[in-house]
Amino acid sequence: MSRLAPPRLAEWVLRLILRTPDREYILGDLEQQYHERRVAGARARLWYWSQLFRALPTMARRFAAQQPPSGGPKLRHEPVRERAQRSMGWGGMMGNVLQDLRFALRSLWRRPGFAVITVTTLALGIGANTAIFSVVNGVLLSPLPYAQPEAIVTIGAPGAMSYPDIVDLESEVPSLATLVGITTPPRTLTGLGEPEIIGVTQVTKGLMATFLVSPLLGRDIRADEFGPDGPRVIVLGYSFWQTRFGGDPDVLGRSVTLNGIGYEVVGVAPEGFVPTSQLWTPSRLDPETCPRSCHTMPTIGRLAEGATIEGLRNDALTLALNLEVAYPNSNTGKRFVVRSLQDTVVGGVRRGLWLVLGAVGIVLLIACANVANLLLVRASTRTGEVAVRSALGASRRRLVAQVMTESGLIALFGGIGGLALAWFGTILLPRFSAGSIPRIDEIGIDGTVLLFTAGTVLLVTLIFGVAPAAGLTRTPLRSGLGTGSQRSGAGRDSGRSRSLLLGAEVALSAVLLVGAGLLLRSFTQLNAVDLGYETREILRFNLNPQLGDIDEIRIFYRTLEERIRAIPGVEAAGSVFGSPLSGAAFVGPVYIDGRPEPTPSERTMTAIRPVGPQWMETMRIPVLRGRGLTETDDYDAQPPGALVSETFVRENFPNEEPIGQSIRVPWDMGHGASAWRVVGVVRDIRAQAIELESDARIYVPHGQWGPANMTVTVRGVPGAAPLLPAIRQEVRRMNPNLPLSEVGTMEDAVRQQVAPTRFYLVLVGLFAGLAAVLAAIGLYGVITYAVSRRTREIGLRVALGARREGIMRLVVGQGMRPAIVGLGVGLGAAFYGGRVMETLLFGVQPRDPLIFGATGALLVVVALAATTLPAYRASQVDPVRALRAD
Amino acid sequence: MRRSGPLTEFEQMILLAVIRLGDEAYGVSICDEIEGRVDRTISVAAAYTALERMEARGFVRSRIAESTPVRGGRAKKHFALQPDGAAALRESRHSMSRMWEGLEGHSDLTEA
16 A cells, blocks of 8 residues: 555645645545556655646745734744754844744734824834924024034124124234124015015124125125225125026126115025025214124124134123223123024923924823833733743743844834824924024935934834833743643733833823923913903004104194095004014113213113003003093104103102103103103003013103104904905005014914914823823723733632622722822922923913812822723623633 | 636636546646647646636635645545536626627628
């Protein structure tokens, strides 16, 4: 018989390689055919062997398709291959890696639910981190787009500088190569298409040397062109040259008309050079009338070769001390503030952005804790499998490598999903930051961001992969054999790791929730601030009719206001210089008649607002005492009346009657005396910023003082149709060539003011919510799992007479203990670390008890909800079924 | 891994062999039938893989027959064509003949 049977070896190999459910049929077919051929005298043995070799490619393809015919890891073969590959050095290692990858892919594929939950959790965490990092990277980390940007500095005193101080700094401070004073007032451009109000940078000398660029055409502005008698020359920015002159190469010598005055083009800046605006002219500041005490110019400068900002700070301090001695009147107490240009541009958002990155990092940690928890649960259901693999020769190192590969794969998929989310983030974030973050348009996913994401994926793998891997190496592997799935792996150790992770999740969520709560409180406080004036239905716009005569100015504005008031839907209209929340205002010392002039150190700064007679009423700022300004004050009263604010009264007339006092300021607009008699006291208003207390201010009649450029303010009837078209028509009737600029509503201005707080609130709130949800899911998952592990024990307890409430208490207690400990730790951390948020807060203390209480209550409720459901299920366990299980 | 789309040439040959063999259609006989007609060697494993696939698509149906000593005591798996399989075959042939239409005698196709 044995001679008649098919070749044994071939059959054995075939049996090994035929990995299809049809194996037995195939072998049967082959044996039948073999016998038929043998009887027919054909070369049956050769034929049988040929069948083996023909089957190889088919089976190889089948194996490569990575589709195991039915569930269950192929434990039988792997250890054999492992042993072979271990001795094969580098190639063997690569083989191991590939094999691990394939195995991990398969095991993820087999549990799609687990894969989707872990990958999504990580994608959310990594995506949020990548998106926020792309903001931090684009705004804070990447250098400004100029040559040697670290050498570009700004110097202030502490804000704007005076011209003589600029000159002294540049000539006497060796660590400073150049320092340029700049102001960028709006000018009306005419003669080149549509009239337009455009920012024109007035410089003490050309800026290009500071930024190490050379003019594309012609030359830059020279230092000797500065001053009231300097030439009217202008340098064009590249895009202005392109749009207004069509890139004409013969533009030098042509003229640009600003405020009706012609400027000769002497140069064109290279493309991409846009540090301030698109037009540069020499400043016509007169150092005689604007001396050392006259601070009007911000500055941009450049460090000398080899100098450092620190060195420059020391040099500037030395100079400031010398100037203090030489010019005590103007320079007493004056110190120069040296910052890098980057710092000046983005310094205001630095802390906020790092905090948001920290918040989103916490979310990632919580996501990692959740995934680690799920992996721990999964690892404990696999102790049997691991024990078999180990018994068949897999080393611990190989087992750990296997588990880490799976973790790495999950993290990798999470990272890819995260990148996609982050890409959306980089599109959405600039939109809703509402101009509160400088340079936000420069963000994007670049090499640095990709590197950050890759690093995050690696870090995440280590964080959540280590726990299950460590559990693996601790488990006595043999104990896994011979136990069913029900009781294995619910060891004390993995239970403790899970409790620890849970506590950490709750603690981190508590920190984030406190942060979000504080920001929410700040936001509501900001919105609840009584600004002291009307913000609803108020429309405003700037005009600069370029009139020189005060009577013309007055008639222009009063006529325009009159006509606007006649538009249906308009309730009131008035004009002001220095509209609230617009950044503009005259600020200076106010002298009171009959009192000695204050010394420089005693001077207090007061905001002076020229207003039309109807402006107070338009803004609904109430007169508290005395009377408001009248047409007569605006026209010819001598001295004209002025209004003072409550704070001004408090600071200057604490025990005196303010009404009737004479006040004056030491400068004028060239139209008449700057002296007034106080006729009324008005309410304080918050004009600079919502969060800033009102400072002292006075309101003087515009019609006798100027200036020509004003903000016209219109209050509409609630629900009136859009008024702007009709208003524009009235302006055009007054002067067809007069553009409106900075058109907007007061509500827009308020929104702009609260935008940064809103930005941080939305982000931190989003992340805190995500953190709390993740923590709740984690808690729910772990308790559900623990209950399923203890079904037998619970069944036994019930059988022995335990009451359902007792079971529920037991389970809830098991979940609540780590949650409460975590909550305590988290609130403690927030209590001691909350100071870092102080600058982002308004109207709330970092240790606000209400926020802490609410956070604690919220998390307790969330934890209770997450544990009660599994606890209820545990209490419904049928003891008979539970004991029969397993 | 369930494939869809038109039949491959290999699948068509297997289905046609199944029809030709009638009651005697099983792994090795199918391979022999094809080999005898088109001078091509076919592995039984490949045939079974294709048949498994086509059974999943409802083109063939299998039936387990008795085990015999000549088969080493193993059962035999018979295959029979199903209406879907016949329809797929007709569709494949139809597509090919449409592509061939009017090309008989085309200069690129005439044998040297």
